Amino acid sequence: MIIVNIDMGHYELKIILDGDYQTEQERLGDNFEEQVFKKAIAQAKRDGWTLPLLIKIYEVTEG
DSSP states (O other): OEEEEEEOSSOEEEEEEOSOHHHHHHHHGGGHHHHHHHHHHHHHHHTTOOOOSOOOEEEEEEO
16 A cells, blocks of 8 residues: 655645555556546545645655
8 A cells, every 4th residue: 555645734645556566666666646636636636625826845655
């Protein structure tokens, strides 16, 4: 499981993605965090969240 914490100032959104953290990290290499972040944003939009245009603070962790 991959967890992406997105800090939006007034609130924090935790998005849980399917997949193995280490496997995805090996597969994506240097682009791991960026690609996982993009997947998390897409998932949040599918779930109906309204997100700010610029998100600067996020953390990708293993769950």
